[in-house]
Amino acid sequence: TENTLATPVGTTLERYIMRKQAEFPFATGELSQLLRDIALAGKIVNRDVNRAGLSRITGAMGNNNVQGEAQQRLDVEANIRFIRALTNGGECCAILSEENEEIVQTGNEHGKYVVAMDPLDGSSNIDVNVSIGTIFSIYRRVSRIGGPARLEDFLQGGRAQIAAGYVLYGSSTMLVYTTGHGVVGFTYETSLGEFFLSHPAIVIPQQGPVFSCNEGNWFDYPEFVRTFLMQCKERRLTARYVGSLVADYHRNLFTGGIYLYPPTTAKPGGKLRLLYECYPLAYLIEQAGGLAVTGADVVLDVPPTADLHQRAPLFVGSAELVRELQAVAAR
Ligand code: AHM
Numbered sequence: 265t266e267n268t269l270a271t272p273v274g275t276t277l278e279r280y281i282m283r284k285q286a287e288f289p290f291a292t293g294e295l296s297q298l299l300r301d302i303a304l305a306g307k308i309v310n311r312d313v314n315r316a317g318l319s320r321i322t323g324a325m326g327n328n329n330v331q332g333e334a335q336q337r338l339d340v341e342a343n344i345r346f347i348r349a350l351t352n353g354g355e356c357c358a359i360l361s362e363e364n365e366e367i368v369q370t371g372n373e374h375g376k377y378v379v380a381m382d383p384l385d386g387s388s389n390i391d392v393n394v395s396i397g398t399i400f401s402i403y404r405r406v407s408r409i410g411g412p413a414r415l416e417d418f419l420q421g422g423r424a425q426i427a428a429g430y431v432l433y434g435s436s437t438m439l440v441y442t443t444g445h446g447v448v449g450f451t452y453e454t455s456l457g458e459f460f461l462s463h464p465a466i467v468i469p470q471q472g473p474v475f476s477c478n479e480g481n482w483f484d485y486p487e488f489v490r491t492f493l494m495q496c497k498e499r500r501l502t503a504r505y506v507g508s509l510v511a512d513y514h515r516n517l518f519t520g521g522i523y524l525y526p527p528t529t530a531k532p533g534g535k536l537r538l539l540y541e542c543y544p545l546a547y548l549i550e551q552a553g554g555l556a557v558t559g560a561d562v563v564l565d566v567p568p569t570a571d572l573h574q575r576a577p578l579f580v581g582s583a584e585l586v587r588e589l590q591a592v593a594a595r
């Protein structure tokens with residue numbers, strides 16, 4: 265597990281990555297470089313997000329993204345920032361992004377990694393000054409090094425992720441990630457331009473006081489979800505829903521709770537995307553001691569289909585709450 269003693273709170277991300285690197289003598293440093301690239305793009309997007317209201321770069325551009333939803337200019341901007349940072353860094357050979365139908369080849373054919381991401385999630389919140397986030401998932405490629413990345417690099421399944429995390433552009437901007445040794449959180453200090461280690465070992469409470477879902481969909485939820493939500497209310501749990509996945513997830517990670525995006529009548533597969541929303545957040549929650557399921561199945565064990573933008577229902581959070589939901593679903 266992460267050696268938190270050697271890396272006190274206040275360590276910069278750069279120094280933290282260097283120390284971790286030193287603890288893995290056979291690691292080549294490429295994954296470290298990739299995390300640096302993501303942090304750099306995160307800083308740039310943070311700047312763009314903070315300026316959004318000022319520079320009039322918000323608002324619909326008029327074109328739609330792959331899922332046919334209105335695309336905000338800042339989404340496009342964030343997509344470009346991340347692609348550029350990952351291309352310049354050299355370790356990533358291809359990117360799967362919510363904003364691009366096809367895989368984006370970076371040209372780094374000797375890069376050993378691929379990244380699946382939602383560069384700016386919660387786009388309906390951009391124009392109204394509410395927290396938004398970036399979600400990312402990293403795999404070691406299985407295609408031949410020296411050639412272009414292939415579909416199968418992205419279709420290895422949730423358990424094959426070697427790192428995953430998110431950037432939350434909130435009241436503070438934070439980078440939270442896992443490389444499979446627990447979960448660490450860094451907080452961005454704007455005036456210094458640095459991420460500082462603020463949360464060396466994040467663990468989600470086993471039980472929690474919060475449930476988070478879009479209750480406007482109540483009549484479109486399956487019976488088991490309604491039954492579970494009734495139980496939450498009978499126990500006087502608190503309802504909290506930002507409508508920004510990263511923000512809702514982040515809050516529940518700290519307070520304990522459950523986030524639900526169930527299948528609905530209109531969206532039988534749910535709304536969220538398996539490869540760059542459900543898998544990374546599922547990997548991270550398991551590393552934090554929580555659980556993520558699609559109903560009966562554990563998210564990380566759900567095999568991907570050939571559709572890179574496939575959707576999956578998501579129930580994620582405190583282990584006991586998620587188990588209660590599973591128990592209701594199994595009845
Ligand atoms: P997006 O990728 O188009 O931004 O949609 C994802 C967002 C999540 O951030 C959020 O949890 C969810 O959609 C909210 O959906 P709804 O408005 O149906 O509650």
Ligand code: MG
Pocket residue numbers: 362382384385386541
């Ligand atoms: Mg999204």
